[in-house]
Amino acid sequence: MIALYPLRFHPIYKEYMWGGRRFGPILGRDLAPDKIYAESWEIADHPQGRSTVAAGPLRGESLSDLIAGRGPAILGRHGPMPRFPLLLKYLDAQAPLSLQVHPDDRLAAEMGLSDPGKTEAWFVLDAQPGSLLWAGLAEPIDRATVEKALLRGEIERLLHRVEPSPGDCLLIPAGTVHALGAGLLVAEIQQMSDNTFRLSDWGRVGPDGKARQLHLEQGLRAIDYGRGPIEPTRGRPAGRPGVTRLAECDQFVLELWQLEEEGQIGGSGGCVIVTVVEGQIEIEGDVVPPLRLGETILLPACCGPLRISPLGAAAARFLAAQLP
Secondary structure, three states: OOOOOOEOEOOEEEOOOOOEOOOOOOOOOOOOOOOOEOEEEEEOEEOOEEOEEOOOOOOOOEHHHHHHHHHHHHHHHHOOOOOOOEEEEEEEEOOOOOEEEOOOHHHHHHOOOOOOOOOEEEEEEEEOOOOOEEEEEOOOOOHHHHHHHHHHOOHHHHEEEEOOOOOOEEEEOOOOOEEEOOOEEEEEEEEOOOOOEEEEOOOOOOOOOOOOOOOHHHHHHHOOOOOOOOOOEOOEEOOOOOEEEEEEOOOOEEEEEEEOOOEEEOOOOOOEEEEEEEOEEEEOOOOOOOEEOOOEEEEOHHHOOEEEEEOOOOOEEEEEEEOO
């Protein structure tokens, strides 16, 4: 059997009406000239997108097959699982996304949905002047007030509005009303779920000239009406030099590493997702080093602790996501 090693995957691109082309100039991607790119799924194990290994002896293998056949080796103390539990992606919002809410695990099961709930976190890489996002209600409120505002097209006045800066992180628990605004490029870590209830699409129509479907009844059921404003954070020290804890919940832990010299990553008994947000790094066992801005790698649990070092004179920064 081929030994596992740090795994790179082909990105899975999603073309939605709100997307743009900043994956090219900012993340260094080679984009087709006639397309817009809304999302790049870096690591995914979902019917809407299944990652395949991009390099090394396991090239062409799907993440789904690897989890089915070698899940405990990849997931470590968190295995076995029926599929990889986290999804990491980049989003380029050149127009506002719809106003959304996601169910939690309990409600998703109660509704008979095939996916679990969806808690997510955003890390802002780029924000054009005046860019906004909406995260949570401005204050706790009742369902009837929210429903009335949605039906009247007045929901924005009830929402908490944020003008984010690069480096900000927002944890969006399931049940939180939210939307990314135009001009934002973010990295997102989330549960492996596509359960999204669209509450409002700001009155616009799709490419076919028709309004996109809303999910008001499901969405109103999913909203946590006691959840007020979600504020951006720069995190807190994680107890290791250069490491900041950005987000922590029952579903994942997200950290920002600033790497100025050789260090070590992994070895905690679980897998780690690494994606570079500044500079470039070299990881022991990577078959196509270095790992550059916007590139992502999965470190299987069985690889244990691995050497990691920045390349070049400046420090490198990367996000590290793992299960709690």
